[in-house]
Amino acid sequence: MNLLVAMKVYDRVTALGSLSAAARDLTMSTTAVSRMLKELEDDLGLRLINRTTRRMSLTEAGREYAERVKVLLAEVEEVQDSTRRLDRGIRGVLRVSCSNVLAHTRITRLIPAFLAENPMIAIEFNLTSRYVVGIVEEGYDVAIRFEAQTDSEIVSRQLGTVRNHVCAAPSYIAARGRPRSPQDLASHNCVLSNFAKRMGSWPFGSKDGRISVPIRGRVSTNSIESAYQMTVAGAGIGYLPSLLVRDAIADGRLETLLEDHEPVSSPIYALYPHRTYVAMKVRAFIDFLMRELSPDLD
Incomplete structure (x- = not known):
């Protein structure tokens, strides 16, 4: 048994929660993953995982071993990167998850x-409309999102901000009129989306500070791109x-509303697993984004 490989397999099994998911992630057969886990348990002389046909759960020893393995693998990666630094080489496969609109x-x-x-x-550049992605569980090195994460195992580093606009198609304005204040939105049909957790209310800045006004609508979506298209269509x-609507505003397909009430900007974050050591490829990518992206992504 190759102990380091076995530890890597165990780390993926515990992170992903199943042997089959770990096998897919590692491009191995489920049989090979199961055999390697058994060899690891035999070598340790104790059970790490309780397995049935329907579920798996870590034993107390398995949980402690999983934490130690995670630290050890990070240290191994640090040794590898330190050695590569001797010839000024940064290498490896960088797995990135990015929201569709930012991509x-x-x-x-x-x-x-x-x-x-x-x-x-x-x-490996993967796009998704999902608001939350399991960075550790799904094996990503970096995720780029509109919101930070409160998970203590995830570092959130702000890359910049994006300005937002409240807007509508001329056809909608002709039919329903213009709201004069954020509170007027309650009597309008709003296109609801989970963009930055704004499904049920929209935040605005005011002289008295930040306010949040409730909104409602006949259509909701988990895709900000779909929300944009439906807004342009007059829904x-x-x-x-602004990343989405700037051109549509410029050519008249959309008109801005509530210009005297500033919609709250959305921060952009790079999210990555919290470790004592951050791999050089991750550092290089985040430093590159910090350099290439202006603080205001408008």
Whole structure:
């Protein structure tokens, strides 16, 4: 048994919660993963995981071993990176999760320049509309999102902010009129989305500080891109990032509303697992984004 490989397998099994998920992540067969776990348990002389046909759970020893293995693997990665630093090489596969709107409007176009600067790095770039992604559980090195995470195992580093606009299509305004204050939104049809957790209320800045007004609408979506398209089509009033609506406002497909009431900007974060040591490939990518992205992503 290769002990280091067995530890890596155990780490993925405990992170992903099943042998089959770990097998897919490691491009191994489930049989091979199961055999390696048994060999690891035999070597230790104790059971790490209680397994049935329907579920698995860690024993007390298994939980402690999982924490120690995670630390050890991070130290091994540090040793590898330190050695690579001797020839000034940063290498490896960087697994990145990015929200669709940020990928399409900003991040994707930067990837070729990052790869040119780091010729020994490869990127696995996955897009999703999901608000939350399990960075550790799904094996990502970095996730780029509109919100920080409160999980103590995740570091949230702000890359910049995006200005938001309250806007609607001319056809909607002609039919329903313009709201004159944020409170007027209660009598309008708003396009609801989970963008930055704003499904049921929208935040505004005011002279008295930040306020949050309740909104309602006949349509809701988990995709900010769909919310944008429905707003352009006249389905209602949208609260949307400038990254999406700037061109539509410029060519008249959308009109801004409530110009005297500033919608709260949305911060952009790079999220990565909290470790004593952060891999060089992760540091390089985040430093690159900090350099290439302006503080205001408008």
